[in-house]
Amino acid sequence: xxxxxxxxxxxxxxxxxxxxxxxxxxxxxxxxxxxxxxxxxxxxxxxxxxxxxxxxxxxxxxxxxxxxxxxxxxxxxxxxxxxxxxxxxxxxxxxxxxxxxxxxxxxxxxxxxxxxxxxxxxxxxxxxxxxxxxxxxxxxxxxxxxxxxxxxxxxxxxxxxxxxxx
Amino acid sequence: xxxxxxxxxxxxxxxxxxxxxxxxxxxxxxxxxxxxxxxxxxxxxxxxxxxxxxxxxxxxxxxxxxxxxxxxxxxxxxxxxxxxxxxxxxxxxxxxxxxxxxxxxxxxxxxxxxxxxxxxxxxxxxxxxxxxxxxxxxxxxxxxxxxxxxxxxxxxxxxxxxxxxxxxxxxxxxxxxxxxxxxxxxxxxxxxxxxxxxxxxxxxxxxxxxxxxxxxxxxxxxxxxxxxxxxxxxxxxxxxxxxxxxxxxxxxxxxxxxxxxxxxxxx
Numbered sequence: 001x002x003x004x005x006x007x008x009x010x011x012x013x014x015x016x017x018x019x020x021x022x023x024x025x026x027x028x029x030x031x032x033x034x035x036x037x038x039x040x041x042x043x044x045x046x047x048x049x050x051x052x053x054x055x056x057x058x059x060x061x062x063x064x065x066x067x068x069x070x071x072x073x074x075x076x077x078x079x080x081x082x083x084x085x086x087x088x089x090x091x092x093x094x095x096x097x098x099x100x101x102x103x104x105x106x107x108x109x110x111x112x113x114x115x116x117x118x119x120x121x122x123x124x125x126x127x128x129x130x131x132x133x134x135x136x137x138x139x140x141x142x143x144x145x146x147x148x149x150x151x152x153x154x155x156x157x158x159x160x161x162x163x164x165x166x
Numbered sequence: 167x168x169x170x171x172x173x174x175x176x177x178x179x180x181x182x183x184x185x186x187x188x189x190x191x192x193x194x195x196x197x198x199x200x201x202x203x204x205x206x207x208x209x210x211x212x213x214x215x216x217x218x219x220x221x222x223x224x225x226x227x228x229x230x231x232x233x234x235x236x237x238x239x240x241x242x243x244x245x246x247x248x249x250x251x252x253x254x255x256x257x258x259x260x261x262x263x264x265x266x267x268x269x270x271x272x273x274x275x276x277x278x279x280x281x282x283x284x285x286x287x288x289x290x291x292x293x294x295x296x297x298x299x300x301x302x303x304x305x306x307x308x309x310x311x312x313x314x315x316x317x318x319x320x321x322x323x324x325x326x327x328x329x330x331x332x333x334x335x336x337x338x339x340x341x342x343x344x345x346x347x348x349x350x351x352x353x354x355x356x357x358x359x360x361x362x363x364x365x366x367x368x369x370x371x372x373x374x375x376x377x378x379x380x381x382x383x384x385x386x387x388x389x390x391x392x393x394x395x396x397x398x399x400x401x402x403x404x405x406x407x408x409x410x411x412x413x414x415x416x417x418x419x420x421x422x423x424x425x426x427x428x429x430x431x432x433x
Binding site: 050051054055058061065071072073075076079080083130133134 | 178179180182183186187190191193194197198200201204
């Protein structure tokens with residue numbers, strides 16, 4: 001248990017630090033800033049407490065907001081996906097949703113793809129809606145959401161493969 | 167109590183999510199000028215819309231009070247109108263002086279009998295006395311017949327016993343208004359000689375030669391007349407201005423010199 005806690009703590013810290021030091025400054029074509037920290041909430045084991053997940057989302061979002069001066073956009077998007085995660089899981093995995101580690105092992109690739117994509121898309125759409133906060137730039141919001149979701153998805157997918165292989 | 171606690175525990179994730187969302191939005195609102203102005207705009211829009219909606223509801227439920235205020239305001243205006251118009255007219259014509267004293271609501275009304283009576287919700291305690299004239303903004307209604315402490319009955323114009331002094335507004339030919347008991351929309355104007363000129367649409371007003379009404383209060387307009395009578399008088403139908411079937415509020419006229427004249431007549 002303690003070992004697992006240390007392992008998870010190390011994973012959480014390393015993802016958060018890499019987000020703060022690397023991905024936040026990515027800014028590719030002045031458009032792409034991947035939210036790689038979402039992997040924490042994607043790989044969060046369903047057997048753990050869901051309330052803890054929401055608080056974890058809040059703290060993570062807050063730290064990223066403070067570093068990026070986004071005043072709460074990341075926090076709201078993150079707590080929303082943490083709150084909705086249970087429903088997204090059920091939609092993506094069906095009956096296998098409550099199995100521990102079902103997100104990575106022993107599931108159909110299409111289910112995993114749906115789950116990853118839904119989490120990332122919901123997060124990005126909420127985040128960019130809040131960042132622009134103007135209905136007149138709806139096209140721009142869609143564009144940023146789509147581009148960032150794709151890049152974030154690719155990075156998170158590769159990372160999750162690396163982790164599962166380990 | 168236990169069920170409330172259970173319900174809170176069951177929905178704790180939703181409650182925590184809402185609280186954390188509120189904290190986040192508060193942070194956005196206080197720290198970011200873009201979000202501040204956006205939220206302000208939305209809040210203004212929503213509060214504006216909700217205010218309109220609530221004001222619609224409030225105004226609907228407040229109609230009775232508004233109506234009462236309007237009636238009072240109308241009474242004050244009528245007093246000013248009487249002061250400016252009728253007083254000077256009465257002085258010129260040496261007629262009797264009267265002014266609107268009070269308003270009252272009709273609680274009982276009939277139009278389908280030959281002797282129709284109206285009952286109002288004010289009596290002696292409300293300053294109403296017998297033989298006061300009763301009008302609306304459209305014209306004459308009737309005369310107070312009897313009063314109790316809180317109620318008064320009115321002999322309506324739609325009463326075959328009532329005869330009101332009236333004149334043709336254009337020619338000042340004197341006649342009298344009565345009701346034949348047939349149609350509640352039409353009265354009869356009697357005693358107008360065939361030598362008088364009149365036409366359909368001429369206005370009939372009170373003549374001023376009575377204890378009850380000053381000169382010039384509207385009654386109705388000529389809708390039809392017959393000049394073939396052998397008695398030398400027109401048979402005139404007058405379409406009454408007031409709709410007696412939908413009366414709700416009336417004004418009571420006070421004759422300031424009634425007692426003096428009655429004393430004189432008695433002597």
